[in-house]
Amino acid sequence: LQCWQPGAAVRCLVKQYEYKGRCCNRCQPGEKLVSECDGTADSVCTRCESGHYQQSWTKERHCAPHDICEDNAGLVVKREGNATHNTVCQCRAGMHCSDSSCQTCLENLPCQHGYGFVAAKAVARMSSPCEPCAEGTFSNISSKTEPCHPWTSCEEKGLVVKVKGTNISDVICAEPGGHSSLSVLIPITAAIITCLVGICIYCLVHTGCLPLTPTPVQIEAGNMEDPEAKQAVETEDDISPAQETLLRHQPVAQEDGKESRIAEQERL
DSSP: OOOOOTTOOOOOOTTEEEETTEEEEOBOTTEEEEEOOOSSOOOEEEEOOTTEEOOSOBOOSSOEEOOOOOGGGTEEEEEOOOSSSOOEEEEOTTEEESSTTOSSEEEOOOBOTTEEEOGGGTTTOSSOOEEEOOTTEEOOSOBSSOOOEEOOOTGGGTOEEEEOOOSSSOOEEEOGGGOHHHHHHHHHHHHHHHHHHHHHHHHHHHTTSSOSSOOOOOOOGGGOOOHHHHHHHHHHHHHTTEEEEEETTEEEEEETTSOOHHHHHHHO
């Protein structure tokens, strides 16, 4: 405590306050004053009750209540309050503050193609916070919440820019050298042809159209005769019943076991 002398001006420190010619200590943030100091005791402070706060050094006997984020006003809690800080409210997605105090919110107007929603400006502005997409960004939808999105980086993917982006469309990337189509189509086509050939062979084999091994020729035991021998036997059969005899130098057939009449005539 600082001594007080009659007629002397009292000069207290920043964290003190003057009371009856004395400098009493202020209560620290998160507390409120219960009683001032006197000649024998310092200031008495206590913690702020639940739902209240005090964010600075004070001599106040009451803490301030936290703000309530009214749902019907379009507000939601951005940061919960505590003993030293108030609750922070903000407009829910798709809405913006109706005035600078932001006690109520209004529906955003949809940002058109080529425009993006800027969340940081939704609190400060009293109109739908849409801004044109800057160079290198785009928006191809009408939305109350979507910002402008950056163009795709073809270089990061090892590609080159085929079509440059605009404020309403992304860039189109392509393989370097322009052979991307062939490099993809050739392996795919080869694989498809191989599969089709395999399927055809499989179907022919399993349906009997294409046998895996030649069918053996079955020969009956009773018919296993040599064709040449058979022909020889038939020839002998044709010749055996008769013999050739010459009559006046002319061949004459003669049966076996009988005398030839031609021979008798020759002897006469």
